[in-house]
Amino acid sequence: MSGTAIQVEVAGIERLQAKLRRMAGTDMHGLLDALGGMVAAQTQQRIAKDKTSPDGKPWAPWSERYRHSRHVGHSLLMGEIHLLQSIQHLVSGHQVQIGSNLVYAAIHQFGGAAVGKPGLPARPYLGLSDKDLADIEQIVDNWAEKMLRA
Helix, strand or coil: CCCEECCCCCCCCHHHHHHHHHCCCCCCHHHHHHHHHHHHHHHHHHHHHHCECCCCCECCCCCHHHHCCCCCCCECCECCCHHHHHCEEEEECCEEEEEECCCCHHHHHHCCHHHCCCCCCCCCCCCCCHHHHHHHHHHHHHHHHHHHHC
16 A cells, blocks of 8 residues: 555553464454455544544644635545545455555645645644544454454
């Protein structure tokens, strides 16, 4: 997946790691696909409704000049909904990637300073909130329990 992505390791959830180690060799494609779909949906929720970074901080508002160029129905990161629709997940081996293949997605995530547009603030949408991590933990825990019973 080209475009923008952030790597997040969930290895710190020790209780889940112990269960996953006991299931070494188990096909995890279904689990990773479910997790990817859930995190992609959480990311889309953040873009469409929450308007906050994964840590809960509200995104910087539009500049006054830019605000006047927007139309009814436009909101932060939601002009023509291309970014929202571009959020996808990809399972590859023992990992899942969530991100966007749009070139401008990185500017929204990291801000414009790195690409010569210092006036564009970062509006992080990729990443995991505490609630996202709790949801991941619940899905992995349920999956692991189901696999251990089989």
